[in-house]
Amino acid sequence: EEGPRSAPRPGPARPRYLLYDVNPPEGFNLRRDVYVRIASLLKTLLKSENWVLVLPPWGRLYHWQSPDILQVRIPWSEFFDLPSLNRNIPVIEYEQFLAESGGPFIEQIYVLQGYAEGWKEGTWEEKIDERPCIDQLMYSKDKHEYYRGWFWGYEETRGLNVSCLSVQGSASIVAPILLKNTSAQSVMLDRAENLLHDHYGGKDYWNTRRSMVFAKHLRVVGDEFRKKYLQSTDEADRTHYKEDWTQMKVKMGTALGGPYLGVHLRRKDFIWGHREDVPSLQGAVKKIRSLLDVHKLEKVFVATDAVEEEIELLKKLLPEMVRFEPSWEELELYKDGGLAVIDQWICAHARYFIGTSVSTFSFRIHEEREILGFDPKTTYNRFCGEKEKNCEQPTHWKIVY
Numbered sequence: 410e411e412g413p414r415s416a417p418r419p420g421p422a423r424p425r426y427l428l429y430d431v432n433p434p435e436g437f438n439l440r441r442d443v444y445v446r447i448a449s450l451l452k453t454l455l456k457s458e459n460w461v462l463v464l465p466p467w468g469r470l471y472h473w474q475s476p477d478i479l480q481v482r483i484p485w486s487e488f489f490d491l492p493s494l495n496r497n498i499p500v501i502e503y504e505q506f507l508a509e510s511g512g513p514f515i516e517q518i519y520v521l522q523g524y525a526e527g528w529k530e531g532t533w534e535e536k537i538d539e540r541p542c543i544d545q546l547m548y549s550k551d552k553h554e555y556y557r558g559w560f561w562g563y564e565e566t567r568g569l570n571v572s573c574l575s576v577q578g579s580a581s582i583v584a585p586i587l588l589k590n591t592s593a594q595s596v597m598l599d600r601a602e603n604l605l606h607d608h609y610g611g612k613d614y615w616n617t618r619r620s621m622v623f624a625k626h627l628r629v630v631g632d633e634f635r636k637k638y639l640q641s642t643d644e645a646d647r648t649h650y651k652e653d654w655t656q657m658k659v660k661m662g663t664a665l666g667g668p669y670l671g672v673h674l675r676r677k678d679f680i681w682g683h684r685e686d687v688p689s690l691q692g693a694v695k696k697i698r699s700l701l702d703v704h705k706l707e708k709v710f711v712a713t714d715a716v717e718e719e720i721e722l723l724k725k726l727l728p729e730m731v732r733f734e735p736s737w738e739e740l741e742l743y744k745d746g747g748l749a750v751i752d753q754w755i756c757a758h759a760r761y762f763i764g765t766s767v768s769t770f771s772f773r774i775h776e777e778r779e780i781l782g783f784d785p786k787t788t789y790n791r792f793c794g795e796k797e798k799n800c801e802q803p804t805h806w807k808i809v810y
């Protein structure tokens with residue numbers, strides 16, 4: 410058999426486990442980006458040893474504020490298709506790690522941090538060193554000398570060793586430390602967002618990104634909504650999807666998209682900071698109306714995290730807007746993460762898309778549309794703030810196969 414699935418795994422039969430976590434305030438779609446960085450580290454490790462990536466359970470995210478539902482210890486399979494991830498790199502869920510490794514212990518934890526002294530201007534160099542911890546540790550020793558920590562809400566998990574690594578560089582810079590400086594069977598990198606991409610926008614980047622296929626049950630919900638409320642089907646829209654991402658390679662400009670405008674309107678913390686690059690609701694609606702006109706579209710699908718008051722105002726300003734409004738049962742079933750996926754999936758299938766400045770939620774929609782084969786002109790668009798002088802549009806990151 411050919412392809413990444415059959416890639417040989419050198420080394421002993423028993424794998425070593427790589428775990429990671431991200432700074433608590435970071436959101437869902439920033440975390441998806443950190444996964445891509447860690448996946449390229451794992452690819453580097455696999456060149457010399459047998460490693461498996463343990464997927465960090467989702468939960469306790471700042472933005473997941475829906476009341477009355479418990480959103481911790483959520484496995485990746487609730488949002489993503491595990492077989493698809495496994496066609497890129499070997500991954501397992503945390504529960505499987507617990508079962509396989511026989512215990513709640515993570516042998517070595519490295520907390521990644523910057524350099525206390527910063528760096529001198531104009532002298533950027535990649536480096537990594539074991540250093541004293543700068544910030545107060547989020548781990549503490551219990552009476553048995555084991556380390557306790559957040560561990561994704563798994564209260565029985567313990568760390569055996571915790572130390573800090575000052576790092577300035579791309580993900581694979583950690584590889585020599587994992588291969589030579591430690592013999593721990595399981596190693597966790599905390600604050601993994603401190604690592605940069607090995608090669609942003611390159612072939613490995615896109616392979617990993619393409620492997621992050623949304624879970625089928627969420628895609629089905631999005632597809633049914635498109636059909637029912639937006640007259641959008643894959644046949645009519647020329648968005649042909651293959652379940653196996655390794656078999657999918659669409660020529661740019663092939664996809665037409667459904668007869669609607671897709672909008673991602675990020676609010677909450679994006680407006681609380683009074684940022685110049687985010688529009689008022691009136692400004693956004695004005696832009697939406699002009700786009701509907703230019704592209705001769707009648708329907709507009711809006712994905713937003715706006716608070717109830719703002720939604721009410723939006724409804725007044727734009728009565729024809731279509732949104733995915735979950736019932737209580739749907740919310741409980743899909744959770745805030747699943748609703749984000751459904752919104753993104755519907756925006757990804759629109760004839761034309763416009764998003765919010767520097768929101769990773771919008772960036773992930775750009776990528777999804779790039780995978781589906783949309784003309785970049787219909788994708789890399791964002792709202793401008795009313796007072797913004799130089800409203801630069803998002804960069805086109807061309808897919809590489």
Ligand SMILES: C[C@@H]1O[C@H](OP(=O)(O)OP(=O)(O)OC[C@H]2O[C@@H](n3cnc4c(=O)[nH]c(N)nc43)[C@H](O)[C@@H]2O)[C@@H](O)[C@H](O)[C@@H]1O
Nearest residue numbers: 434435436437438439472712713714748749752768769770
């Ligand atoms: C200020 C920064 O903002 C960054 O947010 P940004 O890139 O927009 O995007 P995310 O990292 O996804 O975080 C925003 C979260 O808010 C919710 N959300 C935002 N827009 C929508 C929407 O249209 N529909 C639905 N269903 N949910 C939405 C959702 O839970 C999403 O994961 C954070 O990642 C950083 O950690 C930091 O907080």
